[in-house]
Amino acid sequence: MKEPASIEIGLNAAIVGVRDSQPNVLVTREGEKWDALPYGPFSPLDHRTLDIGLRNWVREQTGLELGYVEQLYTFGDRGRHAQRGDAGPHVVSVGYLALIGEEPQMELKDASFGRWYAYLPWEDWRAGKPDILTDEIEPKLKQWAEQCESDDAREAALTRPERLRICFAIGSGADWDEEKVLERYELLYEAGLVAEAMRDGRRAANHWKDLPQLGRPMQFDHRRVLSTAISRLRGKLKYRPVVFEMMPETFTLFELQKTVEAISGHHLHKQNFRRLVENGGLVENTGDVSTETGGRPAKLFRFRRDVLLERPSIGVRMKAGRA
Amino acid sequence: MKEPASIEIGLNAAIVGVRDSQPNVLVTREGEKWDALPYGPFSPLDHRTLDIGLRNWVREQTGLELGYVEQLYTFGDRGRHAQRGDAGPHVVSVGYLALIGEEPQMELKDASFGRWYAYLPWEDWRAGKPDILTDEIEPKLKQWAEQCESDDAREAALTRPERLRICFAIGSGADWDEEKVLERYELLYEAGLVAEAMRDGRRAANHWKDLPQLGRPMQFDHRRVLSTAISRLRGKLKYRPVVFEMMPETFTLFELQKTVEAISGHHLHKQNFRRLVENGGLVENTGDVSTETGGRPAKLFRFRRDVLLERPSIGVRMKAGRA
DNA sequence: CCCTATATACTCAATTCGAGTATATCAAAA
DNA sequence: TTTTGATATACTCGAATTGAGTATATAGGG
Numbered sequence: 103m104k105e106p107a108s109i110e111i112g113l114n115a116a117i118v119g120v121r122d123s124q125p126n127v128l129v130t131r132e133g134e135k136w137d138a139l140p141y142g143p144f145s146p147l148d149h150r151t152l153d154i155g156l157r158n159w160v161r162e163q164t165g166l167e168l169g170y171v172e173q174l175y176t177f178g179d180r181g182r183h184a185q186r187g188d189a190g191p192h193v194v195s196v197g198y199l200a201l202i203g204e205e206p207q208m209e210l211k212d213a214s215f216g217r218w219y220a221y222l223p224w225e226d227w228r229a230g231k232p233d234i235l236t237d238e239i240e241p242k243l244k245q246w247a248e249q250c251e252s253d254d255a256r257e258a259a260l261t262r263p264e265r266l267r268i269c270f271a272i273g274s275g276a277d278w279d280e281e282k283v284l285e286r287y288e289l290l291y292e293a294g295l296v297a298e299a300m301r302d303g304r305r306a307a308n309h310w311k312d313l314p315q316l317g318r319p320m321q322f323d324h325r326r327v328l329s330t331a332i333s334r335l336r337g338k339l340k341y342r343p344v345v346f347e348m349m350p351e352t353f354t355l356f357e358l359q360k361t362v363e364a365i366s367g368h369h370l371h372k373q374n375f376r377r378l379v380e381n382g383g384l385v386e387n388t389g390d391v392s393t394e395t396g397g398r399p400a401k402l403f404r405f406r407r408d409v410l411l412e413r414p415s416i417g418v419r420m421k422a423g424r425a
Numbered sequence: 426m427k428e429p430a431s432i433e434i435g436l437n438a439a440i441v442g443v444r445d446s447q448p449n450v451l452v453t454r455e456g457e458k459w460d461a462l463p464y465g466p467f468s469p470l471d472h473r474t475l476d477i478g479l480r481n482w483v484r485e486q487t488g489l490e491l492g493y494v495e496q497l498y499t500f501g502d503r504g505r506h507a508q509r510g511d512a513g514p515h516v517v518s519v520g521y522l523a524l525i526g527e528e529p530q531m532e533l534k535d536a537s538f539g540r541w542y543a544y545l546p547w548e549d550w551r552a553g554k555p556d557i558l559t560d561e562i563e564p565k566l567k568q569w570a571e572q573c574e575s576d577d578a579r580e581a582a583l584t585r586p587e588r589l590r591i592c593f594a595i596g597s598g599a600d601w602d603e604e605k606v607l608e609r610y611e612l613l614y615e616a617g618l619v620a621e622a623m624r625d626g627r628r629a630a631n632h633w634k635d636l637p638q639l640g641r642p643m644q645f646d647h648r649r650v651l652s653t654a655i656s657r658l659r660g661k662l663k664y665r666p667v668v669f670e671m672m673p674e675t676f677t678l679f680e681l682q683k684t685v686e687a688i689s690g691h692h693l694h695k696q697n698f699r700r701l702v703e704n705g706g707l708v709e710n711t712g713d714v715s716t717e718t719g720g721r722p723a724k725l726f727r728f729r730r731d732v733l734l735e736r737p738s739i740g741v742r743m744k745a746g747r748a
Numbered sequence: 749c750c751c752t753a754t755a756t757a758c759t760c761a762a763t764t765c766g767a768g769t770a771t772a773t774c775a776a777a778a
Numbered sequence: 779t780t781t782t783g784a785t786a787t788a789c790t791c792g793a794a795t796t797g798a799g800t801a802t803a804t805a806g807g808g
Contacts, residue, residue, distance in 0.1 A: 109432050109469060111501075111517060144501065146432060146515035152501035176499040176519055178434075178467065178475035192469035194434060196499055268733075356755075374797065376756075397754020398804040410591075679786075697766065699787075720785025721773040750808085757802070764795070771788070778781070 108191040111144035113156040114324060116331035117168070117200040119215070120348050125364045126205070126215035127328055128164065129320075137216060138321035139328070140164055144196070156198050164213040170201040170347045174330045181302055182323040197327035199334055201347040218332060219367075220318045221325055225283055225332065227368045238314055239295070240272055246293040249309075265289060280367050281337045287329040290316065298325060336366050343384055346405035352388050354400035355379060384409055431514040434467035435506070436479040437647060439497075439654035440489070440523040442538070443671050448687045449528065449538035450651055451487060452643075460539060461644035462651070463487055467519070479521050487536040493524040493670045497653045504625055505646040520650035522657055524670040541655060542690075543641045544648055548606055548655065550691045561637055562618070563595055569616040572632075588612060603690050604660045610652040613639060621648060659689050666707055669728035675711050677723035678702060707732055 116139055117128040129137040142159030149155030157168050174197040205215060219226040224235050247262035260268070267273040269285045290296045294306030297319035319325060338344050345362055359375050379385060386406050391399035439462055440451040452460040465482030472478030480491050497520040506516040528538060542549040547558050570585035583591070590596040592608045613619045617629030620642035642648060661667050668685055682698050702708060709729050714722040 109434060109467070111432060111434075144432070144517070146501070146503060146517075149501075150503055152499065152517070155501075173498060175496060176475065178469070178472075178478075180469060180473055194467070194469075194475070354755085371798070373756085373758095373799080378796095393805065395754060396806080397752080398756075400755060677786085694767070696768080696787085696789095701765095716774070718785060719775080720783080721787075723786055752805105752807085754805080755803075757800100759800075760798095762796080762798105765793080767791095767793105769788100769790075772786075774783105774785080776781100776783085778779100 110191040110193050111152075112141060112193050112195040112322075113144050113152065113159055113198065114139045114141050114195055114322075114327045115156055115160050115168070115171075115198045115200050116174075116328050117160065117166070117202060118218070118331065118335070118348070119202040119205045120361045120364045121205050121215070123360045123364050125218045127218055127221075127331075128166070128213055129216045130163065130213045132212075132321075136319060136321040137221075137324070139324045140213065141322070141324075152196060153198075156196075160200070163211075165211055166202075166206060166213075168200045168202075170344070172199045172334070173197075174199050174327065174334055177323060177326065182298075182326070193322075195323060195327070197330050199331040201335075201344065203348055204350050216318075218328070221320065221328060222283065222287065222332070223317050224286070225280075225367050227278065227280070228363055234316065235270070238316065239290070240270070242295055242310070243270060243272060243289075243293060246295075246306075281333055283333040283336065284326070284329040285333075287326060291326070296325070298323070332365075339365060343405070343409060346384070349405065352390070352402040352404050354392055354395065354402060355385075356395070356400060358385075358403070433514040433516050434475075435464060435516050435518040435645075436467050436475065436482055436521065437462045437464050437518055437645075437650045438479055438483050438491075438494075438521045438523050439651050440483065440491070440525060441541070441654065441658070441671070442525040442528045443684045443687045444528050444538070446683045446687050448541045450541055450544075450654075451489070451536055452539045453486065453536045455535075455644075459642060459644040460544075460647075462647045463536065464645070464647075475519060476521075479519075483523070486534070488534055489525075489529060489536075491523045491525070493667070495522045495657070496520075497522050497650065497657055500646055500649065505621075505649070516645075518646060518650070520653050522654040524658075524667065526671055527673050539641075541651070544643065544651060545606065545610065545655070546640050547609070548603075548690050550601065550603070551686055557639065558593070561639065562613070563593070565618055565633070566593060566595060566612075566616060569618075569629075604656055606656040606659065607649070607652040608656075610649060614649070619648070621646070655688075662688060666728070666732060669707075672728065675713070675725040675727050677715055677718065677725060678708075679718070679723060681708075681726070 115128075119126055128140060130140060131137055140160045140163045142155070142163070144152055144155045149158060152173070153171055156171065160166055160168055176194060176196045178194045180192065224232050224239055226232060243266055247266055250262045263273065266289075267276045268279075269282050269289050271278045287296070291299045291304070292306060294300070294304055294308070294310060295313065296316055300307040301319075317325075320328070335344070339362065345358065345365070348361060348365075349358060355376050356372070358379065359370055359372065362375075363370055384406060385403040388402045388404050390402040392402055393399045438451075442449055451463060453463060454460050463483045463486045465478070465486070467475060467478045472481060475496070476494055479494065483489055483491055499517060499519045501517045503515065506518065547555050547562055549555060566589055570589055573585050586596065589612075590599045591602075592605050592612050594601045610619070614622045614627070615629060617623065617627055617631070617633060618636065619639055623630040624642075640648075643651070658667070662685065668681065668688070671684060671688075672681060678699050679695070681702065682693055682695065685698075686693055707729060708726040711725045711727050713725045715725055716722045
């Protein structure tokens with residue numbers, strides 16, 4: 103066992119919100135091409151906890167004061183943080199998810215909101231199956247599954263076709279699991295199909311010629327952190343009342359539905375959504391209405407904050423449905 | 426911003442299994458009193474990923490080769506790792522959950538299995554509400570809720586009575602959420618009611634005299650890691666087929682039920698459990714029976730490994746029920 | 749006043765759930 | 779051999795939840 107190399111802990115925040123039915127994430131754009139999440143090293147002397155460190159960095163870099171924050175995952179693999187050679191300390195990156203309600207009006211220094219689905223276009227099924235899946239991703243992945251070299255398959259628990267089935271619903275009778283966002287991104291990375299794989303010098307990336315850009319890339323492993331955030335959020339939506347962290351004080355049920363759809367990436371059955379939310383006791387009527395919807399005025403609701411005190415508090419349950 | 430202090434990343438494994446209806450965790454017992462989880466620092470030069478580092482440390486310390494491994498959480502707070510003064514590098518600890526089927530027969534060097542509920546006795550409700558809750562914990566916590574000093578309450582989102590309600594179901598109409606294992610342990614720590622709080626020199630710990638020992642303590646923040654592991658496992662049980670990682674190759678449905686009960690800490694309705702598991706398609710009949718149960722022989726089942734390839738694969742759903 | 753767009757309410761069959769009762773099959777006791 | 783006790787497995791039934799609709803209400807614009 104050698105003398106431990108110097109380690110740096112990077113704190114990364116995926117700060118997300120929804121506006122006009124578009125889920126967004128806060129990014130800093132330093133060098134035009136590679137967007138980045140707000141980021142900074144953990145300094146135990148200045149930060150009593152990791153959470154506090156994260157909040158400090160975000161405040162410093164964007165001027166934003168975070169509310170709801172949740173730790174996602176700690177990534178330690180070498181090489182995913184490359185960009186410049188491989189010098190410097192080894193960076194272990196801790197990803198965080200932060201939710202904001204209304205996107206701040208104030209000017210954010212060096213930061214702006216970018217759409218989730220610009221980075222991960224295959225994740226938005228609200229208008230049906232995205233073309234990029236049929237046209238680009240599926241053919242390439244099938245090719246990748248066939249050219250499975252023996253040394254790659256050695257001890258893998260699953261074969262490549264099995265993995266395609268699970269992650270991308272490629273194969274008979276499989277269907278799309280909206281929560282497998284991270285697994286999908288990682289599979290694309292492993293197959294060398296995203297720009298970060300090329301940047302990190304992954305061998306698989308060299309197999310491909312004239313590769314179209316599959317989603318906007320990010321610096322470091324930030325697109326992986328974003329994928330983790332979306333996975334977590336899509337899962338949590340169903341069993342904790344987290345959507346409300348991303349809503350204004352009052353809202354109509356359809357606005358709530360639009361937000362859930364934006365996050366989960368697919369359509370819901372309107373009447374049943376309404377029934378579930380209303381009967382679930384998560385919201386209460388304010389008495390006011392909004393006439394901005396075009397047709398009959400919509401009742402305005404507010405989140406019942408006290409459900410947080412109640413039992414295993416339920417989320418916004420939902421099954422996919424027609425528009 | 427000062428020069429970053431030296432950081433060490435500690436990898437800790439909560440390796441759990443169930444035997445004879447008792448859930449256990451692998452501990453090393455160095456100094457008699459303070460049990461510890463298998464533990465070691467992450468060394469980026471030797472370990473390509475955090476997971477690999479963890480597996481190496483466990484192999485080295487116990488001789489055990491891990492199968493199912495899942496990262497839990499990364500804790501960075503100062504002071505929770507104390508024990509000896511506050512010298513040395515700052516330690517950030519990454520907790521892992523590992524599941525093992527049959528506990529190994531081989532002699533484990535310097536390690537043995539300890540019962541979960543020896544460390545967290547208030548978590549086992551299989552024989553009804555544990556006495557330690559009624560007799561020791563609830564009175565002390567109520568006292569703690571009352572003596573809420575102004576400087577503690579300053580910016581907390583929830584009041585102490587509210588927190589007792591949520592975590593310990595103290596108060597009217599609240600009931601016990603089996604998944605809040607970590608929240609409960611952390612509350613006890615904050616209230617100074619567990620030995621680790623005293624060890625770490627927490628102020629709250631000094632308020633109490635002749636405090637009975639609430640569960641067996643552990644070294645460092647390992648009881649917190651264990652609590653995180655149990656929380657995660659209890660939650661995951663319901664939506665992923667993870668129990669089967671902890672079962673032998675073939676098993677009866679009642680054995681499966683006993684395992685689920687051991688983990689979740691409460692009883693299930695036997696007939697409904699059987700219905701859910703059988704109809705859920707998670708298991709298949711082997712054709713053999715086991716006569717070791719006393720009465721009518723029980724059919725033996727095996728886990729259908731291929732469900733892992735299927736859709737959002739469901740776990741062992743369950744609601745509490747009578748014995 | 750009618751048309752269109754949206755919101756909200758109600759319906760209904762299918763399925764799942766919770767909580768039982770009933771029956772089957774072993775081993776050991778009588 | 780029969781009884782008894784223990785356990786496993788099967789079946790029942792009302793209540794609740796779900797999926798997928800149809801029906802009605804209320805705004806604004808011609």
